[in-house]
Amino acid sequence: MSTIIYPSPIFGPVHSRRLGVSLGINLMPGDGKVCTFDCVYCECGFNADHRAHLRRPTREEVREALEVRLQDMKANGPAPDVLTFAGNGEPTAHPHFPEIMDDTLALRDRYFPAAKVSVLSNSTMLHRPEVVAALKRIDNNILKLDTVDADYIRRVDRPTGAYDVKQVIEQLKAFHGHLIIQTMFMKGTHDGISVDNTGDRYVLPWIETVKQIAPSQVMIYTIDRETPDTHLEKASHEELDRIATLLRESGLNVSVSY
Numbered sequence: 001m002s003t004i005i006y007p008s009p010i011f012g013p014v015h016s017r018r019l020g021v022s023l024g025i026n027l028m029p030g031d032g033k034v035c036t037f038d039c040v041y042c043e044c045g046f047n048a049d050h051r052a053h054l055r056r057p058t059r060e061e062v063r064e065a066l067e068v069r070l071q072d073m074k075a076n077g078p079a080p081d082v083l084t085f086a087g088n089g090e091p092t093a094h095p096h097f098p099e100i101m102d103d104t105l106a107l108r109d110r111y112f113p114a115a116k117v118s119v120l121s122n123s124t125m126l127h128r129p130e131v132v133a134a135l136k137r138i139d140n141n142i143l144k145l146d147t148v149d150a151d152y153i154r155r156v157d158r159p160t161g162a163y164d165v166k167q168v169i170e171q172l173k174a175f176h177g178h179l180i181i182q183t184m185f186m187k188g189t190h191d192g193i194s195v196d197n198t199g200d201r202y203v204l205p206w207i208e209t210v211k212q213i214a215p216s217q218v219m220i221y222t223i224d225r226e227t228p229d230t231h232l233e234k235a236s237h238e239e240l241d242r243i244a245t246l247l248r249e250s251g252l253n254v255s256v257s258y
C-alpha cells in the first residue's frame with residue numbers, strides 16, 4: 001500500500017495533471033488524514049488507517065511557511081502556475097480557512113501575481129457563508145460532485161457527517177458559474193458491490209444537474225494512484241471520452257485527465 005500523506009502546511013511544488021506547477025497548501029495535520037468524506041478511492045487512504053495525532057497548522061503557521069517558500073521560489077524557481085489548497089483532507093473544514101485565504105491571496109499578489117489560487121474541495125462546507133465568500137474570491141474553485149445518486153455517494157464518497165446531495169446541488173448553483181465541477185469516474189467494486197459510475201444510469205442524471213449548475217468547466221478524471229481499496233479500476237479512455245462528448249454536446253467546457 002503506498003497511499004500518500006502530504007507534509008503540512010506546504011508541500012511541493014508538484015506537477016499536477018490538471019493544474020501545472022502547483023505549490024500545495026495542506027491545512028491538515030502532517031501525520032494523518034482528516035476529511036469530511038472517506039472516499040474509497042482516496043490517495044491518502046481510509047480515514048481510520050491514518051488517524052492524525054498532531055493538530056492542524058494555525059493561520060500564522062500557514063502564512064509564515066507559505067511566505068518562506070514563495071521567497072525561495074522567487075529566488076531559485078520554479079515559478080508556480082498555481083497555489084493549490086489540497087492535501088490530507090478537506091481544506092475548507094479548517095476553522096480559519098477564510099482568514100488563511102486572505103493571507104494567501106495577499107502573498108500571491110506580492111510574490112507571484114500571475115499565479116492562480118485553486119481549492120480542491122469536496123463541497124461539504126458550503127453551508128458556511130464565510131467559506132462560500134472565500135471560494136468566490138479565488139481563480140479555480142474546484143468542487144466535487146461525483147454523482148447525484150445519494151446511495152452511490154453514501155457507498156463511495158462516504159460522508160462522515162450529514163450530507164444531502166440536493167442541498168449541495170443548490171449550493172453549487174449559487175456560485176452562478178464561478179466554479180469548476182470535478183468528478184471521479186471509475187469501475188470495479190467495493191465490498192463486493194459495483195462502483196461503476198461510467199454508465200448512463202449515473203452519467204445522464206449527473207449531466208442534467210451539471211447543466212443546471214452551469215460551471216465554467218467540468219474536470220473529469222479517473223484513478224491515478226494506488227487506492228486503499230484495491231478492487232477499484234480505472235475508467236478507460238473511451239469511457240471518459242464518451243462522457244466528455246456528452247458534456248460538450250450539452251454546451252459545457254470539459255477537461256479530461258486519463
Ligand code: SF4
Nearest residue numbers: 035037039042089122
Ligand atoms: S474528499 Fe478528497 S481527501 Fe477527502 S476522502 Fe475524498 S478523495 Fe480523500
